[in-house]
Amino acid sequence: MDEKGRSLKNNNMEDEMDLKRGPWTAEEDFKLINYIATHGEGRWNSLSRCAGLQRTGKSCRLRWLNYLRPDVRRGNITLEEQLLILELHSRWGNRWSKIAQYLPGRTDNEIKNYWRTRVQKHAKQLKCDVNSQQFKDTMKYLWMPRLVERIQSASASASASASASAAATTTTTTGSAATSSCITTSNNQFMTYDYNNSSMGQQFGVMSNNDYITPENSSVAVSPVSDLTEYYSAPNPNPEYYSGQVGNSYYPDQNLVVGPEMLPENYFDYSGLLEEDFPAMQEQSSLNWFENINGAASSSDSLWNIGESDEDFWFLQQQQQFNNNGNF
DNA sequence: AAATGTACCAACCGCTCGCGC
DNA sequence: TGCGCGAGCGGTTGGTACATT
Numbered sequence: 001m002d003e004k005g006r007s008l009k010n011n012n013m014e015d016e017m018d019l020k021r022g023p024w025t026a027e028e029d030f031k032l033i034n035y036i037a038t039h040g041e042g043r044w045n046s047l048s049r050c051a052g053l054q055r056t057g058k059s060c061r062l063r064w065l066n067y068l069r070p071d072v073r074r075g076n077i078t079l080e081e082q083l084l085i086l087e088l089h090s091r092w093g094n095r096w097s098k099i100a101q102y103l104p105g106r107t108d109n110e111i112k113n114y115w116r117t118r119v120q121k122h123a124k125q126l127k128c129d130v131n132s133q134q135f136k137d138t139m140k141y142l143w144m145p146r147l148v149e150r151i152q153s154a155s156a157s158a159s160a161s162a163s164a165s166a167a168a169t170t171t172t173t174t175g176s177a178a179t180s181s182c183i184t185t186s187n188n189q190f191m192t193y194d195y196n197n198s199s200m201g202q203q204f205g206v207m208s209n210n211d212y213i214t215p216e217n218s219s220v221a222v223s224p225v226s227d228l229t230e231y232y233s234a235p236n237p238n239p240e241y242y243s244g245q246v247g248n249s250y251y252p253d254q255n256l257v258v259g260p261e262m263l264p265e266n267y268f269d270y271s272g273l274l275e276e277d278f279p280a281m282q283e284q285s286s287l288n289w290f291e292n293i294n295g296a297a298s299s300s301d302s303l304w305n306i307g308e309s310d311e312d313f314w315f316l317q318q319q320q321q322f323n324n325n326g327n328f
Numbered sequence: 329a330a331a332t333g334t335a336c337c338a339a340c341c342g343c344t345c346g347c348g349c
Numbered sequence: 350t351g352c353g354c355g356a357g358c359g360g361t362t363g364g365t366a367c368a369t370t
Contacts, residue, residue: 021340045355062339097358112359113337
């Protein structure tokens with residue numbers, strides 16, 4: 001039996017059972033949350049049965065990973081996240097889960113949706129294929145530098161009003177040979193963007209306290225950061241959840257709103273689970289650099305809201321010129 | 329106010345991979 | 350070695366909210 005045959009067999013087995021589909025109810029969510037809080041995740045098919053859910057294991061897994069997990073991050077994709085998605089996608093393509101590993105709290109589904117609804121839409125507007133070299137160049141030489149500028153300006157205005165507690169330091173060097181930027185956060189994370197080489201990921205990583213970038217090992221100037229551990233926000237990348245902003249769920253079919261106060265007491269208690277149950281969180285916590293920048297760069301400020309100001313009009317002109325000539 | 333279009337996103341589907349037997 | 354199964358990934362769909370005409 002080939003892979004397709006096996007798959008069909010599995011699906012037929014699922015079809016034979018009287019399994020529920022469609023939107024989840026509050027009751028189902030509670031069952032799933034309660035069960036996982038007690039027993040942990042994994043073995044989704046048996047989990048579904050044991051939890052008394054008339055759902056496929058797949059459905060339970062998806063519901064948990066994409067919606068119910070406490071570290072799921074909601075809200076708009078920030079400028080920093082957009083930049084990271086563009087960069088990582090240019091490197092890995094549609095490897096959504098891999099990209100999601102570098103965006104704490106974001107799911108592969110969310111990133112995929114973002115890409116399809118926003119990025120592909122703009123490729124369509126530019127009348128070019130999202131995988132074409134033209135579109136890739138447009139991203140590389142126009143949108144990504146533009147994003148960096150906006151992150152910087154947002155960061156600068158924020159640090160002006162809260163200089164002492166500034167969580168991110170942005171330094172830009174401009175020279176005849178290279179123009180690059182470095183967004184440095186106070187939790188040892190840094191991200192650089194080289195306008196000429198268009199390479200952010202190559203220099204994206206975690207710094208130790210003594211591991212400052214020097215002129216010898218980088219063309220990018222980086223400000224040393226004092227007491228880098230002070231603002232470290234790991235392990236939970238989603239503080240909003242604990243403050244109750246994210247825990248509210250609406251079930252339209254029941255006209256019911258569920259807040260975090262209605263969740264089981266041990267919803268956030270993973271004491272019964274092993275650390276390796278959350279490898280992604282472990283890794284992501286060390287890459288949680290943009291959490292601190294978010295205070296500076298508004299999440300509602302989108303790259304795609306171009307065309308609303310004189311500056312954006314200039315940007316569109318440049319973009320049109322690029323599209324016509326293929327260069328600047 | 330109603331009709332239509334658009335954007336968003338949760339959920340599903342098909343497929344593949346990896347592991348244990 | 351091949352099979353069965355659980356798990357995960359990427360593509361797609363359908364429902365809903367919001368915007369526009």
